[in-house]
Structures are given as C-alpha cells and as structure tokens.
Amino acid sequence: MSSRRHKRKQSSEVNLGFQIAPMIDVVFVIMLYFMVMAGAVQVENAHNTKLPGTVQVENSDTPMPDEIAIRIEDDGQVYLNDDPLDTPEIKTLPELANNLNQLRESSEASKSEVLVTIYANEQAKYERVVDVLDALSRAKIANVTFQAGAPE
Amino acid sequence: MAGGGGGGESGEPEFQIAPMIDVLLVLLIFFMSITSAEVLKVDKNIKLPVSPSAKKRDPEVSKHEMAVNVRWDEKAGKGFVNVDDREFPDLNELVPYFQEKRKKDPKIRAVIRGDKALPAIEIQRVMNTVGEGGIADISFAASNK
Numbered sequence: 001m002s003s004r005r006h007k008r009k010q011s012s013e014v015n016l017g018f019q020i021a022p023m024i025d026v027v028f029v030i031m032l033y034f035m036v037m038a039g040a041v042q043v044e045n046a047h048n049t050k051l052p053g054t055v056q057v058e059n060s061d062t063p064m065p066d067e068i069a070i071r072i073e074d075d076g077q078v079y080l081n082d083d084p085l086d087t088p089e090i091k092t093l094p095e096l097a098n099n100l101n102q103l104r105e106s107s108e109a110s111k112s113e114v115l116v117t118i119y120a121n122e123q124a125k126y127e128r129v130v131d132v133l134d135a136l137s138r139a140k141i142a143n144v145t146f147q148a149g150a151p152e
Numbered sequence: 153m154a155g156g157g158g159g160g161e162s163g164e165p166e167f168q169i170a171p172m173i174d175v176l177l178v179l180l181i182f183f184m185s186i187t188s189a190e191v192l193k194v195d196k197n198i199k200l201p202v203s204p205s206a207k208k209r210d211p212e213v214s215k216h217e218m219a220v221n222v223r224w225d226e227k228a229g230k231g232f233v234n235v236d237d238r239e240f241p242d243l244n245e246l247v248p249y250f251q252e253k254r255k256k257d258p259k260i261r262a263v264i265r266g267d268k269a270l271p272a273i274e275i276q277r278v279m280n281t282v283g284e285g286g287i288a289d290i291s292f293a294a295s296n297k
Contacts, residue, residue: 020169027176034183041186045206046263046291051283072272091202120272127268129275130201130294137205146279 047133049144066107068100068116070132072124078132088128093135100139115143197223201268203294216259217291222278224267231267231274233281243281250285261289 071079076088078096085095100116107114116136120129136144198221209217221234233240240246254260262282266275282290 020173024169024173024176027173027180031176031180031183034180038183038186042200043296044200044209044265044293045203045296046209046293047203047206048261048289048291051279051288051290120276122271122273124272125268126266126270126272126275127201129272130203130268130292133292134203134205134294137207146276 047130047137049142066103066112066114068103068114070096070116070118072118072120072128072132074121074123076125076128078128091131093131096132097135097138100136100141104139104141113143114141115145116141117145117147119147197221198265198267199269200265200293200295202297204296206292206294206296213261216257217261217263218253219293220262220264220278220282222264222266222270222274224270224274226269231270231278233278243277246281247284250282250287254286259289260287261291262287263291263293265293 069079069081071082073079078085078088078093080096080099085099086093100114104114118129118132133144218235223232223234224230225232233243233246235246235249240249250262264275264278264282266278279290
C-alpha cells in the first residue's frame with residue numbers, strides 16, 4: 001500500500017494544494033439539505049393567555065364585561081351560549097368566528113369588554129379547544145378563561 | 153456573463169471560483185440559521201394541534217418560557233407530563249418545582265405543549281398545577297401546519 005502511494009506521488013508530482021471542486025460539491029449538498037429542510041419546517045406558535053383569577057382589574061368603575069360561554073362537547077360540537085354552531089367536522093369554525101366577531105363589535109360600540117369562558121367537557125379533544133382558541137384569535141378576542149366541566 | 157472578469161488577453165471568459173464560494177457560503181449560513189432555531193423545539197412524541205392564527209413567539213418573551221410537554225398515551229389512556237426532560241407521573245410533585253422556577257424568574261411563562269389527542273380534562277389538570285405553582289402566564293403551543 002505504501003509503495004503504491006509513493007509511486008503515485010511521484011507520478012503526479014505537484015498539486016497537493018487545496019482542492020476546490022470537491023469542496024464545492026460538499027457545500028452544495030449541505031446547502032441543498034438545508035434548503036429542503038427549510039421548506040418542511042414546522043413553526044411552533046402559541047396562544048397566550050392568563051390563568052383565571054389573576055387578571056388585574058384596573059378600576060372598579062369599569063362595567064362588567066359581557067360574558068360569553070362556549071361549550072365544547074365530547075363529540076366536538078361547539079355551542080355558543082347554548083346555540084350549536086358549525087358541525088364537529090368543520091375545523092375552522094367559520095360560524096363561531098363570525099358570531100364572535102359580531103359580538104365583539106357590538107360590545108366595542110357599547111364600550112364594554114367581552115369575556116369568553118370556555119367550558120370543555122372532560123373527554124372533549126384538546127385539538128378542538130385549540131380550534132376554538134384559533135377562532136377566538138381570528139375574532140380578535142383576547143379575554144379568555146377556562147372552566148372545568150359543563151356550565152350549570 | 154460575457155463581459156465578466158477574468159479571461160485576460162485570450163478573450164475567453166473564465167469561471168471565477170472565489171466569488172462563487174462566497175455566495176454559496178452566505179446561502180448556506182442563511183439556510184442553517186433559519187432551520188436550526190425551529191428544529192430544536194419539536195418534540196417528536198407530541199403531535200401539536202394545528203392553529204394557523206396562533207401568534208408568533210416574541211423572542212423577548214421566549215427567554216422566560218418553560219415548556220410543559222403533555223404526551224398522550226393511547227394504550228394507557230393517560231397523559232404524561234414532561235418538564236425540562238423530567239417525567240412527572242404525579243402532578244403534585246410539579247407544584248414545588250414550578251414555585252421554585254417562579255422564584256428564579258418572576259416573568260416565567262408556561263408553554264403547554266399538549267398532544268392534539270389529549271382529552272380536555274388532562275389539560276385542565278395541568279393548568280391547575282401551573283396555577284398552584286404560582287405561574288399566571290400560560291400559552292398553548294400549536295403548530296402552523
């Protein structure tokens with residue numbers, strides 16, 4: 001093996017310098033890898049909220065907020081103040097988002113705030129809760145609290 | 153391209169390798185920087201729910217974030233909570249852990265990374281525990297697609 005290498009060195013004689021072509025090959029492959037990964041990447045976003053009972057009330061003169069209850073059943077059916085909206089199959093909940101948007105606009109007109117309480121049934125899927133949160137953020141409602149179990 | 157540098161007197165335009173490497177390296181660094189930041193956070197055991205309207209995380213806020221991973225085990229019919237690579241089978245153990253975390257960083261925010269198949273009751277339990285630990289700011293993690 002060593003004698004062979006020796007021979008080779010003699011035959012080529014020079015050019016032991018830095019090889020640019022294989023380096024470009026490698027850089028290209030690494031770049032392609034990152035380009036492909038960049039397209040498939042899943043960005044993790046978040047719905048920010050505060051736990052109930054910790055929101056500071058600025059002053060006692062503010063009118064009581066309009067309370068809206070959203071109930072989520074085990075099968076995924078969503079009720080807004082006891083009215084069923086959308087079907088469990090619809091993920092985007094357009095009816096709910098529209099209704100919430102109207103409610104927010106009307107309470108903005110009367111200068112009161114909207115407070116939404118989500119009552120999720122024990123076996124309701126978390127995915128559905130996030131769907132409702134998504135509809136709420138589309139309707140630009142930030143005041144959201146949670147309640148365990150169904151409303152009385 | 154024809155009037156590019158190089159070539160010299162022969163009139164043949166020569167391919168310049170050095171600027172090409174410069175460009176390639178810049179592209180490489182660009183793609184490296186946009187992927188690495190996101191890939192690290194994804195925990196493959198948890199399938200996050202999809203929510204296109206969820207807000208992007210503010211880099212200022214994300215310094216104070218603590219991930220609370222809630223994995224759903226279909227066979228056991230139970231959720232498993234994992235915080236800072238530590239499994240907590242008993243949620244009561246988490247309360248002092250959260251309290252201590254809050255002492256160290258009063259601005260701490262708990263990011264609940266729940267599996268989409270989780271029943272809501274499991275999330276409620278975790279939220280209760282976070283509240284008992286004195287942490288008021290919470291976020292629900294969701295994937296963009």
